[in-house]
Amino acid sequence: MSRLLGIAHEGARYLAASALALAADLGTYSALIRLAGVHYLAAAPIGFALGLATVYALSVRWVFRHRRLKDNARAEFLLFALIGFAGLLINEGVIYAGVEWFGLVYEPAKLVSAGIVFCFNFGSRKLLLFTRY
Numbered sequence: 001m002s003r004l005l006g007i008a009h010e011g012a013r014y015l016a017a018s019a020l021a022l023a024a025d026l027g028t029y030s031a032l033i034r035l036a037g038v039h040y041l042a043a044a045p046i047g048f049a050l051g052l053a054t055v056y057a058l059s060v061r062w063v064f065r066h067r068r069l070k071d072n073a074r075a076e077f078l079l080f081a082l083i084g085f086a087g088l089l090i091n092e093g094v095i096y097a098g099v100e101w102f103g104l105v106y107e108p109a110k111l112v113s114a115g116i117v118f119c120f121n122f123g124s125r126k127l128l129l130f131t132r133y
Contacts, residue, residue, distance in 0.1 A: 007126070010064055014122050017058035022114050025051030026107065033106060040106050044095055045088060052084045055121075064130035076129060083124045087117040 029047035032038040038046075056077060060067065069076035091113045098109030 006065070010126070010130070011122060013063040014055075014059070015118075017055050017063050018114075018118050018121075020058065021051035021055035024054045026110055026114075029110060030107060040099065041092065041096065044092060044110070048084070048088050048091060052081065056080050059125065059130070064126070066130055066132050068129055068131065068133065079129055080125060083121060083128065086124070087121045090120060091117050 025047040027047075028050050029040075029043045032043035032046060033040050059080070060076070067076065069079070094113035094116055095106075095109045098104040098112055099106060102109075104112070
């Protein structure tokens with residue numbers, strides 16, 4: 001039971017960290033589209049990269065108690081980023097489907113994607129990076 005509570009506590013903190021990362025991501029995404037005229041599929045990875053940096057910093061400093069690769073920060077960030085890249089592919093697919101197939105506006109499509117990618121990223125990162133051996 002205490003293990004489940006620990007995971008729930010980390011999940012809540014990861015949700016808060018992800019909300020901050022999403023703010024960086026969505027703000028950049030929307031600004032690039034609306035203010036700079038960047039195509040929405042080109043703006044998405046730029047915003048996503050800023051969100052990735054934000055959530056990594058918060059994850060290692062505040063969210064997770066255990067770090068499998070604590071002694072190898074490069075490998076840890078590489079795996080964290082690879083999971084993020086897989087999330088980015090999911091992100092692009094969901095945004096594309098939302099805009100092109102379902103007629104959503106860019107930002108709502110991005111928000112739908114964020115929920116799906118959140119679950120994927122938390123589960124993958126928790127299992128592969130932030131558990132005890």
